[in-house]
Amino acid sequence: MSEQLKVPTMAEFMAEGKQPEILFWVGSAGSYDDRAKKITKAFVKVLHKANVDFAVLGTEESNTGDVAKRAGNEFLFQMQAVMNIEVLNAYEVKRIVTCDPHSFNCIKNEYPSLGGNYDVIHHTQYIQELIEAGRLTVEGETYKGKRITFHDPCYLGRANSVYDAPRNVLKNTNATLTEMKRHKGTALCCGAGGAQMFKDAEPGNKEINVLRTEDALATNPDIIATGCPYCNTMMTDGIKAKEKEGTVTVLDVAELIANS
Amino acid sequence: MEYIPNILFAIVLIAGVGYFARNINKLIRNIKLGQEVDASDKKSERWTNVVRIALGQSKMVKRPVSGFLHVIVYVGFVIINIEVLEIIIDGIFGTHRIGIEILPLSVYGFLIGSFEVLAVLVLVTVVIFWLRRNVIKVKRFLSAEMKGWPKSDGNIILYFEVVLMCLFLVMNATDTPFQAMDSGNVISQFIAPWFNGFSVEALHTIERTAWWMHIVGILVFLNYLYYSKHLHILLAFPNVYYGSVEPKGKVNNLEAVTNEVKLMMDPDADPYAAPAESAADEVPAKFGASDVMDLSQVQLLNAYTCTECGRCTSACPANLTGKKLSPRKIMMDTRDRLVEVGKNIDANNGVFKDDGKQLLGDYILNEELWACTTCNACVEECPVSINPLSIILDMRRYLVMEQSAAPMELNNMMTNIENNGAPWPYNQMDRLNWANEE
Numbered sequence: 001m002s003e004q005l006k007v008p009t010m011a012e013f014m015a016e017g018k019q020p021e022i023l024f025w026v027g028s029a030g031s032y033d034d035r036a037k038k039i040t041k042a043f044v045k046v047l048h049k050a051n052v053d054f055a056v057l058g059t060e061e062s063n064t065g066d067v068a069k070r071a072g073n074e075f076l077f078q079m080q081a082v083m084n085i086e087v088l089n090a091y092e093v094k095r096i097v098t099c100d101p102h103s104f105n106c107i108k109n110e111y112p113s114l115g116g117n118y119d120v121i122h123h124t125q126y127i128q129e130l131i132e133a134g135r136l137t138v139e140g141e142t143y144k145g146k147r148i149t150f151h152d153p154c155y156l157g158r159a160n161s162v163y164d165a166p167r168n169v170l171k172n173t174n175a176t177l178t179e180m181k182r183h184k185g186t187a188l189c190c191g192a193g194g195a196q197m198f199k200d201a202e203p204g205n206k207e208i209n210v211l212r213t214e215d216a217l218a219t220n221p222d223i224i225a226t227g228c229p230y231c232n233t234m235m236t237d238g239i240k241a242k243e244k245e246g247t248v249t250v251l252d253v254a255e256l257i258a259n260s
Numbered sequence: 261m262e263y264i265p266n267i268l269f270a271i272v273l274i275a276g277v278g279y280f281a282r283n284i285n286k287l288i289r290n291i292k293l294g295q296e297v298d299a300s301d302k303k304s305e306r307w308t309n310v311v312r313i314a315l316g317q318s319k320m321v322k323r324p325v326s327g328f329l330h331v332i333v334y335v336g337f338v339i340i341n342i343e344v345l346e347i348i349i350d351g352i353f354g355t356h357r358i359g360i361e362i363l364p365l366s367v368y369g370f371l372i373g374s375f376e377v378l379a380v381l382v383l384v385t386v387v388i389f390w391l392r393r394n395v396i397k398v399k400r401f402l403s404a405e406m407k408g409w410p411k412s413d414g415n416i417i418l419y420f421e422v423v424l425m426c427l428f429l430v431m432n433a434t435d436t437p438f439q440a441m442d443s444g445n446v447i448s449q450f451i452a453p454w455f456n457g458f459s460v461e462a463l464h465t466i467e468r469t470a471w472w473m474h475i476v477g478i479l480v481f482l483n484y485l486y487y488s489k490h491l492h493i494l495l496a497f498p499n500v501y502y503g504s505v506e507p508k509g510k511v512n513n514l515e516a517v518t519n520e521v522k523l524m525m526d527p528d529a530d531p532y533a534a535p536a537e538s539a540a541d542e543v544p545a546k547f548g549a550s551d552v553m554d555l556s557q558v559q560l561l562n563a564y565t566c567t568e569c570g571r572c573t574s575a576c577p578a579n580l581t582g583k584k585l586s587p588r589k590i591m592m593d594t595r596d597r598l599v600e601v602g603k604n605i606d607a608n609n610g611v612f613k614d615d616g617k618q619l620l621g622d623y624i625l626n627e628e629l630w631a632c633t634t635c636n637a638c639v640e641e642c643p644v645s646i647n648p649l650s651i652i653l654d655m656r657r658y659l660v661m662e663q664s665a666a667p668m669e670l671n672n673m674m675t676n677i678e679n680n681g682a683p684w685p686y687n688q689m690d691r692l693n694w695a696n697e698e
């Protein structure tokens with residue numbers, strides 16, 4: 001992936017007097033976190049492959065405020081929201097796709113009453129849409145025969161009842177999909193939500209991500225697939241804690257599709 | 261003299277129902293201590309939920325064993341209580357089994373026969389429930405918050421059911437004319453022989469005693485509800501109706517904050533402008549919740565409705581990994597505090613007198629609140645649409661916005677968002693750098 005990616009911004013589109021099909025909301029993790037940046041780039045590759053006319057906000061994007069809200073700081077959340085909504089509305093954005101279920105949930109459900117009304121979808125839903133529309137073809141060679149188990153991100157699954165899109169997309173890899181005992185509505189959290197990502201856990205007898213990784217390992221997978229940058233970090237750490245780095249990898253659905 | 265039983269019955273009935281009504285009034289008063297919520301939207305969806313979740317117990321059967329058993333007790337209990345209607349009429353008018361007179365014999369027999377079969381099913385189920393709690397010791401019934409009263413409460417209700425069902429069957433078995441009729445005595449005909457050799461008068465006395473104890477037992481049960489987790493058999497319905505009809509991930513936006521943010525962001529706003537009318541006599545908004553009065557009426561109804569089943573806690577990632585947080589405890593604490601506040605109001609002629617206590621700190625600890633991942637597993641699991649997470653978030657709001665008492669790492673994270681628009685100390689201007697990095 002050494003070739004330079006073409007990532008147009010909304011400002012550039014605006015300058016040309018054009019509107020992209022969709023705005024790609026990169027999110028804070030996708031912009032700054034080393035592991036998550038790889039997911040961002042993989043998704044951009046997929047967008048290019050499907051010839052999607054997309055744009056990002058770039059330096060005009062700011063944190064959604066989701067994590068501040070869950071930490072209890074409603075002020076900070078609403079400040080961030082109002083700021084972002086101003087930018088989004090100024091660009092007359094209609095449709096937003098994001099690889100981060102937290103941003104997805106926040107913009108979709110919590111921005112409307114503050115004046116931000118958009119059609120917001122998760123990247124697994126968008127990839128499914130692109131495949132169904134025949135815009136994206138997946139060869140399905142790379143992971144053929146591998147065992148993949150999908151970990152439902154709480155903010156995609158339980159929070160918004162999106163369970164099928166990631167699974168449908170993963171079928172295109174021709175891998176064998178296995179389910180953990182706790183999946184879909186009963187999936188166990190990876191441990192990152194509710195601002196836990198940014199603090200140490202309270203005293204207990206185990207780390208949540210290790211427990212969840214054990215759920216995944218019980219399916220004997222080659223790959224643990226996720227659809228969230230935070231889940232990705234948690235599961236990757238869990239794999240390290242279980243000393244399984246040699247045999248199991250954690251990949252985002254976007255990466256799996258970009259590589260197939 | 262012959263009216264004495266009727267009068268006695270009427271007195272017992274009025275006392276039982278009256279005391280219950282008085283307590284329900286208190287319960288409503290207590291719930292109204294909470295903040296008002298607007299639930300006038302999506303009526304049809306709300307009714308669908310009531311039919312599916314409360315009446316149809318769709319969430320209960322997600323755990324097939326306990327779900328199935330619960331449905332038996334629930335259906336059995338509700339249907340058998342139709343019999344109470346006959347008892348009440350008989351009691352007031354001094355009739356005996358009025359149903360025989362107004363219904364065709366076959367219908368009456370069918371009804372009583374079904375009640376008897378259900379009574380046996382309920383008895384068997386209740387025994388299994390008791391074993392699960394006391395012998396098999398299902399884990400979710402053993403948590404820290406289930407010590408003491410909650411544990412006894414769970415068992416007391418089972419004993420109640422056993423006694424009521426047995427009284428019902430004995431009443432039928434010792435009712436000589438009813439047995440002679442031989443219709444509907446599907447079960448009691450096998451109990452009747454136990455009383456062979458009793459004189460007619462003795463049988464009649466036993467039958468009357470069982471009859472009286474049955475109705476008195478039901479009235480006691482009704483009044484016991486108010487003090488028990490079994491309130492859910494009544495409150496599950498309104499609770500499900502008022503439960504959320506939004507995606508679970510959606511957390512309400514605080515309106516008081518919206519107003520302030522608007523003022524802050526609006527360059528034309530005059531900071532010295534007189535506050536809008538009506539705002540003058542309003543108490544300044546308190547952000548988040550530190551006590552039950554700060555919670556919403558739905559959250560308080562949630563607390564009264566909680567069945568203490570622990571399904572939420574058994575799915576909670578924090579609890580599963582040994583943290584103090586238990587969503588069931590959040591609900592039980594909220595109810596306990598609300599009851600305490602209610603008693604305080606009763607003792608002080610209708611006004612709450614500050615007792616130096618509150619929900620936060622005296623019941624629920626910061627450590628519990630900060631352990632939550634907001635994963636919604638508890639909300640998903642709850643068979644009666646309770647949302648423990650919303651209470652956790654409202655209390656976090658209080659901690660952060662009123663007390664600045666977030667853990668240090670979270671304060672750092674929030675400062676970063678404030679300064680750089682990201683939870684980490686990166687420069688806002690570097691936000692698109694990923695696109696140019698190899």
Ligand code: SF4
Nearest residue numbers: 576632633635636638
């Ligand atoms: S939302 Fe919080 S309390 Fe509820 S299950 Fe998840 S971690 Fe536990």
Ligand code: SF4
Nearest residue numbers: 566567569570572642
């Ligand atoms: S909140 Fe719901 S799931 Fe949890 S104990 Fe109460 S009734 Fe059961």
